[in-house]
Amino acid sequence: MTKFLLSLHVLAAIIAIGPVTVAASMFPPAARRAQTAGPDAAALGTVRLLHRICRVYAGIGLAVPVFGFATASSLGVLGDTWLIISIALTAGAAGVLALLVLPRQDALLEQLDGATAPVERSHTARLAMFTGIFNLLWAVVTVLMIIRPGSTTGA
Template sequence: MAKFLLSLHVLASVLFIGPVAVAVSMFPRRAGAALAGGPEQAADAGMLRQLHRITQVYALLGIAVPVLGIGLAQVMDVLGQSWLIASMVLTAVAALSLLLFVLPAQQAAVDALALEPGSEEHGKAVRGLKLLPMTAGVFNLLWAVVVVLMIVRPGSTTGA
């Protein structure tokens, strides 16, 4: 049962968290191009909407990763170990950063596409993008640390 849950957990993390990480990383550059105008604005606007949709859908599907992870930890009887608790805390922080910072900033950028380029609201949305690359980087860094903790597992008996 543990091998089956581990397989599902790893598969879910690759298939669901990976696309979110890529979409979150690509969004700021595309948002800047789409909101700045120019000859490729329509293509950038379409890509911007698509990246936001990918982030939303795969973030929702990504809930399966910690759910499967908790089930796996129970089966493996490691639920109280410090490396796992740290991973769960970092996963929660990553989820909160996505929900509280990344998704709202993405939505504001998508909403700004419908605004007049010279308007005050449009300028506010463009200025709001300044923190998005940093929050995207923090989100991805948190997931990278969680992956390292899952592989290294301090105090594990695997010899790693």
């Protein structure tokens, strides 16, 4: 059962978190291109699609910690320091996504849709920074999951 849960956890991470990291990273430059393209529907459509990917896969990404907790419980490592750090970093990444990345994407998309004011480069740069933080947190969690201290794999 543990191997099955671990497989689901890893698959959920790949399938859900991968698209969010890529789409979120592509969003700021796509928003800048849409701004300079003017009324180009294709450029704005790309920005909308990237935002939708981020929102949908963020929801699907909730499966990652669910399967992670089930796997950790099955392995009996819920109290291990490396796992507690991973849980905290995962919560931090979720917070960055939910509180900093997605709302800023919403705001930029509204600006592009309404064309009320030009999108300032500082807004897309700040969004890119928060996206980078989100991606870095996930990279650290991934490394912790692979090298996990006390691992019996001998790596």
